[in-house]
Amino acid sequence: MIITEFLNDNKIKYFQNEPLKKHSTFKIGGLADYMVFPSNLDEIVRCVDFLNLNKIHFIVTGNGSNLLFSDEGFSGVVVNTTACKEIKVEGEKIEALCGQSLGSIASSAQKLSLTGLEFAYGIPGTCGGAVYMNAGAFGGDISSVFDECICYDTSENKLVTIDKSGMEFSYRHSVLMDRPTLFVVSATFKLTRGDGEQSLEIMKTNMKKRKATQPYSQPSAGSVFKRPEGYFAGKLIEDCGLKGFSMGGALVSPKHAGFIVNTGNATAIDVKNLIEHIQNEVYKKFGVKLECEIRFIDN
DSSP: OOHHHHHTTTOOEEEEEGGGGGGTTTOOOOEEEEEEEEEEEHHHHHHHHHHHHOOOEEEEEETTTTTTTTTTTTEEEEOOTTTOOOOOEEEEEEEEETTTTHHHHHHHHHHTTSSSSSGGGTTOBBBHHHHHOOOOOTTGGGGGGGGEEEEEETTTTTTEEHHHHHOOOOOOGGGGGGTTTTHHHEEEEEEEEEEEHHHHHOOOOOOHHHHHSSSSTTTTTEEOOOOOOOOOOHHHHHHHHHHHEEEEEEOSSSSSSTEEOSSSSSSSSHHHHHHHHHHHHHHHOOOOOOOOSHHHHHH
């Protein structure tokens, strides 16, 4: 196939018929026709240019921490950015490629006594995904430290820079969600000089809270639902008596009702059915519509 020739000629790592469940924190998903692993910005651009030019169906992902892949897999190419990990530091700014983990960026900042990213330690996403959804925790979010990002525009085959005002950040939202032809290739965070030891203590405390209150060791995609205004999704679900409720292999976590975990053999259909059931029950009892944080990746 033409894609195989291109990848071999350009020495870009790839696998055929790759199980998506190996690349999802949910551990769910069928086979992708191709999964490609560019290792730097140049390889990302060359790969996406080629796919666009040849009208080959593709998606760009990180480590799959906020995704639910289809049981049927993905017909096309999954561009997996997790090998793109370069970090650059200039003064109080940190620039990271899209595939670097948010936790590693936070750790790098702490070692340099740069503060502002403590909230991000323990969030299992990558830089690109975190910017895309304005990830946050413990009262902080990406918008609070964001400076600018470089995105690839697949509609024009070019790199574009977007500053903070252009990102239109809001709760778990950025302009990228409304412009599917754009994806993040790198982001720059503007931090503040501070006390590295104090930052480390905050990060350790936050991690302890995570492990004590969330099903940290079980396969999941993190918080399933956005926080409804005036409520907490987990509390609403628990008050509906759904904590510990399951459908197939998908279970509402007994530890935190805002999480759905894979007990070992869950399918994407199990998770979708459970999500729909939760939404229906919460709406019936409280009149609140729960909106998903998780992205569903189908063909």
